[in-house]
Amino acid sequence: MRRTHALVDWLRACVAAFQFLTRLPIPVQIDYTERVFQRSSMFYPLVGFIIGLLLLLAGTGLSHVLPTMPASILLLTLWVILTGGLHLDGLMDTADGILSHRPREQMLEIMKDSRVGAMGVIVCVLHLLLKFSLLYTILDANQAGERGNMLLLLAIVPIWSRWFMVAAIRIWPYARPNSGLGSLFRGVNSKHVTVSLLVALLTTTLCIYNNYTISLPNWSIVISFMAITTLVGSGIAAYISSKLGGLTGDTYGALNELLESVLLLAVIIIFGM
Template identity: 70%
Template sequence: MHTARIVLDWLRACIAAFQFLTRLPIPVQITYTDLVFRRSVIFYPLAGGVIGLLLLLASEGLGLILPPLPAAVLLLGLWVVLTGGLHLDGLMDTADGILSHRPREQMLEIMKDSRVGAMGVIVAVLHLLLKFALLYTLLESNQWDGATGSMGYLLLAIVPIWSRWFMAAAIQGWPYARKESGLGSFFQGITKWHVGISLLVALFTTTIFVKCIDSTFDTAIWPIPIYFACATCMAGWLIASYIGRKLGGLTGDTYGALNELLEAVLLLGVVICATP
């Protein structure tokens, strides 16, 4: 009974991660406690892996029936829909606050406003345009070089794994900026143990992707997870440190912004590495 209860508790945490980070239909009622929130971050890379798998399947299918341009638009739309725009909303709120160049407390107040300002819209448009251009490049590359394009699709699927892992690292690595409670406050108390286990989940999920999805991959497997881990840590640390200095820490909105910005950075790296 005790073992079954432990398994059930961890299963609830896994479901909570999927319900929070995705809009996949999971009709299970979860009681969201601080413990569930803390445990759920361990499964963030797994949720990212499912998103990545759906993007990979969609990119393969769209690439077969549509030209690269409309296929890239639909693929980007699916990417946004899978998360319900949650992280994109965080990016817009963060941009409104930080780019207002106001004192720290006013930045945090601006970020709490449910309305989107001019800077949020501008950053979101530029961000989506960059993602669209990168997806278009991958899809077009597949038209001309099937082997290289397939490799690009595989690396595309891995991107959401690592951007979501760094969310867990950021929650633990930087203080919470708001004095009052907010959505991000539910995740306080996350330890290095949570981040470490989440890292193992990210490495394992990436390795499974490389091994199972592309069985013809004839070079060593481990350089890919290591590349993503190093690139994520370096880019994530730079972005999180900049935001943390501006706000005196991170918030729920900035966790979403980190995810979006890291997706763009990692996708840029994929295009550089996987296109001729």
């Protein structure tokens, strides 16, 4: 009975991760306690893996029936739909707060406002334009068959951006100790980060295992993604934390969005070499 109960708890945490981070229809009622939120963080890279696979399938299909431009727009649209714009909302709120250049308390108040400001809109538009251009480059190179199956590496991007969200929750303090959705993750510890890292490593390996269309060794791809994510993510998180005195739920979403674009850029640069 204990094992069955433990298995059910883990399944609830997994379902919670998908329900929270995506708009995939999973008709299961979950009691969102603090414990469930904390455990669900270990499945964030798995959520990224499924999102990546869906993008891989959609990108492959779209590039076979449409020119690169509309295929890229539709692929980006699907990416936003899969997450319900959750992380984009965090990016806009973070931009409104940080770029207001106000004192810390006022920045946090601005980020709590449900209305989007000018800086949030500007950053969101520029971010989506960058993401579109990167997807266009990847699909164009993939269609031309110039650099192997770059879409496989696109599938890995959401895995590592979501893993770093877990690492950021653990490493940097929470800026609003007693409020906000992000406060439910305060109990995330080193075990959660380690397990989520193992999930990220496993799912990345599954994406590239025995794939001969990628010229780089498998180990170098895994290490590259992990290193770039850790270095760039740490720099962004440290900067935001220095402004706000910690991180919030909005900044976790912003980190995810920014890292996705950085990793897409890295995919293009690595294959360009």
